[in-house]
Amino acid sequence: MNFEYFLAKRLIKGEAHKISISAPIIKIAIAAIALGLVMMLVAIASGVGLKYKIREKVAAFNGHIQISNYDNNASDVSVVPLSINQDFYPRFDNVEGIDHIQAVASKGGIIRTEDTFEGILAKGVGKDYNWGAFEEYLVDGNLPDYSGELNSQVLMSSLMANRLKLGTGDSFYAFFLKDDDPSKLPNQRKFTITGLYDSGFEEFDGVYLFTDIRHVQRMNKWGDDQIGNFEVFLNSFDDLQEKSNEIYGKTLSTLDTQTIVDKYYKIFEWIGLFDFNIFLIIGIVIIVSGFNMITALLVLILERTPMIGILKALGSANWSIRKVFLYNASYLIGIGLFWGNLIGLGAIYLQSEFRVLKFPNPEEYYIDYIPVYIDVPTVVLLNVAVLLLCMLMLLVPSYIITKITPVKAIQFE
Secondary structure (H helix, E strand, C coil), X not given: CCHHHHHHHHHHHCXXXXXXXXXXXXXXXXXXXXXXXXXXXXXXXXXXXXXXXXXXXXXXXXXXXXXXXXXXXXXXXXXXXEECCCCCCCCCCCCCCEEEEEEEEEEEEEEECCCCEEEEEEEEECCCCXXXXXXXXXXXXXXXXXXXXXXXXXEEEHHHHHHHCCCCCCEEEEEECCCCCCCCCCEEEEEEEEEEECCCCHHHHCCEEEEEHHHHHHHCCCCCCEECEEEEEECCHHHHHHHHHHHHHHCCCCEEEEEHHHHCHHHHHHHHHHHHHHHHHHHHHXXXXXXXXXXXXXXXXXXXXXXXXXXXXXXXXXHHHHHHHHHHHHHHHHHHHHHHHHHHHHHHHHHHHHCCCECCCHHHHCCCECCCCCCHHHHHHHHHHXXXXXXXXXXXXXXXXXXXXXXXXXXXX
């Protein structure tokens, strides 16, 4: 054990330290570190959690990447059919990192009831459709099953059902214009609601109705091997742009690829601001916590001025004495980090399990509760960063020790 560490340990464990003038100031500094870390953990967990949740919801309705015909159709309605017989379907073996690929087709229409009507986007899906996300969003009834014969089952949002005054098990008529000649009588289909979902994303819930893809194929006079587009799901969202470029290079020149970031750029520009807000909060908290520790260290130095004079008179170097106080400060920061992690991670766990905190205006955030997400590397990195930055800030006030002369320090009261 080196001399500086030994002396710092004696100062921390000594009884005089507990009843000294600096004791309450030190406790305040420790509390500031702990509360600061709690704020940073909560800011990161809530910001990242909300970003992940919104990305997940957008991907649930569109996939991460869409493969469609290379044309000028900018709408969500499928106009020109695409052959389902592609080298990359049903498995995209040429590109790594792809979790799932599914064939879909969409058609615009109107639902008419006795009291009202509603515009819809009927999304035709088949037996290859991934219902994983909608198992979480399902609020009533069951998910439709399109693995057998053509049926009239549909999945409707609870938002649309409330507007139309419909419920699970109810039947209704939907009307779809004929693309070849809109002047002709529209196609009419009778559907039965097998389940209701609520994703919280009003932009999607207000228009999307899920039905059997074979209805869309028949109304458009397409063959069984013709679809609107493919939806590709990736293992990692972070690889989105890279995989999009790979997929584009591995498909025919007549096909185009589009990521959900490009398609819904306004939404992703908005959630991109979360990162800036998180870094801003972290920066402010670290500065405030650092200044609290600077105050505590200055009080410690002032209180131990006679001891500093004695150590200098005995021949101790300035840097050696500075290390004593830096060791002391790092111990105090460590206590603050311990309590900060305990409280912060505990709060994050409770919110993750019980969803205690809710958004006062869920329609603006596309979700009613505050989602949280944090991983171990982020926690470790945050703790190390706080410790290092605070120690760097404390190098400045510890420089005062070099200006203290032994004679005046010993006489200091």
